[in-house]
Amino acid sequence: MELSVCIASVPDTASRLEIREDGIDLSMANFVMNPYDEYAVEEALRTRERFAGSTVTVFALGGAACREALRKALAMGADKAVLAVPSEDVRDSRQIAGLLSQALRCYYRNSLPELVFCGKESTDFHSSLVPVMLGGMLGMAVVTAISGIETGTGMLKADREIEGGKERVTAFFPAVVSTEKGLNTPRKASIKGVLAAKKAVIEELRIPVTVQPALLMSDYAPASRTRRCRFFDQPHELVRVLHEEAGGIG
Amino acid sequence: MAGKNAAGCSFLVFLEQRDGKVKQSSIEVWSGVQELARSFRGWSVAGILAGPADTAGLASSADGPVKLFHASSDSLALYMPEIYADLVSGIVLKERADAVFMANTAMGRDLAPRVALRLDAAVLPDCAALTVRDGELISHRFLYSGTVLALQRSLTEKTIHTLCPHVFSRSGRVSGHLHVEEPAFSLLPDSRLNPAVTGMVMQVNRQDVSEADIIVAGGRGMGGAEHFFLLEQLAEVLGGSVGASRTAVDDGWRPHADQIGQTGKSVSPRLYISCGISGAIQHLAGIAGAKTVVAVNSDPHAPIFQAADYGIVGDVHDVLPKLTEAVKEFLKTK
Numbered sequence: 001m002e003l004s005v006c007i008a009s010v011p012d013t014a015s016r017l018e019i020r021e022d023g024i025d026l027s028m029a030n031f032v033m034n035p036y037d038e039y040a041v042e043e044a045l046r047t048r049e050r051f052a053g054s055t056v057t058v059f060a061l062g063g064a065a066c067r068e069a070l071r072k073a074l075a076m077g078a079d080k081a082v083l084a085v086p087s088e089d090v091r092d093s094r095q096i097a098g099l100l101s102q103a104l105r106c107y108y109r110n111s112l113p114e115l116v117f118c119g120k121e122s123t124d125f126h127s128s129l130v131p132v133m134l135g136g137m138l139g140m141a142v143v144t145a146i147s148g149i150e151t152g153t154g155m156l157k158a159d160r161e162i163e164g165g166k167e168r169v170t171a172f173f174p175a176v177v178s179t180e181k182g183l184n185t186p187r188k189a190s191i192k193g194v195l196a197a198k199k200a201v202i203e204e205l206r207i208p209v210t211v212q213p214a215l216l217m218s219d220y221a222p223a224s225r226t227r228r229c230r231f232f233d234q235p236h237e238l239v240r241v242l243h244e245e246a247g248g249i250g
Numbered sequence: 251m252a253g254k255n256a257a258g259c260s261f262l263v264f265l266e267q268r269d270g271k272v273k274q275s276s277i278e279v280w281s282g283v284q285e286l287a288r289s290f291r292g293w294s295v296a297g298i299l300a301g302p303a304d305t306a307g308l309a310s311s312a313d314g315p316v317k318l319f320h321a322s323s324d325s326l327a328l329y330m331p332e333i334y335a336d337l338v339s340g341i342v343l344k345e346r347a348d349a350v351f352m353a354n355t356a357m358g359r360d361l362a363p364r365v366a367l368r369l370d371a372a373v374l375p376d377c378a379a380l381t382v383r384d385g386e387l388i389s390h391r392f393l394y395s396g397t398v399l400a401l402q403r404s405l406t407e408k409t410i411h412t413l414c415p416h417v418f419s420r421s422g423r424v425s426g427h428l429h430v431e432e433p434a435f436s437l438l439p440d441s442r443l444n445p446a447v448t449g450m451v452m453q454v455n456r457q458d459v460s461e462a463d464i465i466v467a468g469g470r471g472m473g474g475a476e477h478f479f480l481l482e483q484l485a486e487v488l489g490g491s492v493g494a495s496r497t498a499v500d501d502g503w504r505p506h507a508d509q510i511g512q513t514g515k516s517v518s519p520r521l522y523i524s525c526g527i528s529g530a531i532q533h534l535a536g537i538a539g540a541k542t543v544v545a546v547n548s549d550p551h552a553p554i555f556q557a558a559d560y561g562i563v564g565d566v567h568d569v570l571p572k573l574t575e576a577v578k579e580f581l582k583t584k
Binding site: 011221 | 538
């Protein structure tokens with residue numbers, strides 16, 4: 001089977017972000033593979049192990065920061081890595097999905113992969129729009145936020161986490177699935193894998209931006225969640241205050 | 251919404267049902283958008299509901315009629331992504347609606363981009379605050395683990411909004427009686443592209459943390475899965491749900507469905523009681539919407555206290571039973 005994974009790199013949460021009204025300066029940030037994408041890479045590798053002769057190709061959109069994430073995927077065991085470099089800056093999920101779909105079409109020509117794995121969202125913006133839009137643009141079925149999967153011949157069964165339970169879903173190939181935490185435990189790269197990934201060639205595709213953004217963000221401001229904490233020694237005092245001041249009990 | 255003025259906006263609210271019951275999160279959006287529309291002349295709101303469901307909670311006998319497009323077929327009882335998306339986008343086009351609103355739930359997050367693709371519309375996701383400025387809807391959202399607040403606006407003619415819980419105040423009253431219309435829909439858009447939901451497996455007697463009014467959550471300081479009964483006990487007397495930090499989930503003490511924070515759920519309960527949770531930025535990202543935060547932690551310098559309204563410094567194993575007793579006593583005397 002031909003298996004693809006689309007990954008992104010995001011600033012790790014300890015990164016210092018410089019917030020300006022017109023944008024966010026990420027030059028001081030340390031970029032890592034989007035945590036949800038690790039489950040996507042892992043699931044693609046497990047699928048390859050079950051279907052002999054399969055190939056896992058990992059795609060990322062963007063600049064140099066993505067190279068490290070691609071190398072990490074290669075170190076985990078992916079066969080090939082492709083960096084899609086857009087002709088201009090991308091601004092929203094619709095553009096990202098458009099460029100990724102162009103990159104996949106450009107790379108695979110007329111035979112698109114059977115399965116495309118994506119993380120369910122990126123932890124920087126957590127919009128969770130790209131997987132559905134990518135599937136729509138590629139003409140594939142899409143199953144989002146899966147926490148369990150069984151792949152069969154030409155179809156898959158998956159579990160989606162919903163509020164208070166799970167939803168059972170079946171879909172035919174070709175399909176895009178987006179991965180939720182809990183689906184698997186991503187493997188750690190071996191030293192041999194890391195060394196091989198350092199030497200591996202990352203193919204570069206230049207992709208013209210043809211899709212317009214649908215969303216514009218502005219007026220960035222730091223969000224403070226500092227509260228003034230009032231301390232109590234006795235739980236019963238706290239309970240009384242919670243009832244009287246916060247309406248929290250009863 | 252770009253360029254639209256206040257004279258004549260048509261809004262649709264997608265109402266989510268599970269097991270025939272309309273979700274509380276959807277009713278909040280439904281009443282909130284109606285409230286918003288009432289302040290502006292010429293703004294109208296209608297609802298969309300797919301699958302058989304009890305619509306009693308959607309109307310009262312006050313005010314004028316409100317239109318509800320209810321495709322009540324049994325075949326729509328479970329969430330059918332592509333069929334639902336066809337249904338919603340079909341009604342948007344027919345009604346010439348400007349915007350669709352839905353709650354930011356597992357279903358809303360899956361459905362919104364599918365509808366957007368069909369309508370060439372923008373999705374403004376994760377809205378944490380919705381206001382009107384010069385007749386234009388302004389949506390704010392959090393980015394980067396809740397450390398940044400940004401304004402987002404749509405560049406397309408039509409817009410899909412997904413709303414976080416409690417964007418609208420809880421007091422939002424539903425008004426008007428329903429004028430129900432049964433919309434036409436097709437059961438087979440393109441079967442190969444249509445993932446089929448074949449069933450649901452729900453946890454019995456457990457309210458999801460993302461929907462809970464009161465949450466008691468535990469972290470590393472709980473010391474192990476076997477101590478979570480202390481949280482269960484407190485949650486039970488309060489009528490709340492039990493949540494967990496990432497550490498507690500990664501160590502296998504609790505299922506991922508209970509995780510609160512960046513790689514878990516964002517919650518917005520009336521009362522959040524954090525127990526043995528240090529308060530890493532990833533965790534705080536998930537509780538930004540909580541109204542009142544209480545922290546119990548043995549380390550007085552734990553960052554959680556900076557994000558809490560009330561605190562007790564002490565060992566959770568010692569404090570929690572006392573707190574549970576205190577709540578019980580309080581409820582008895584009330």
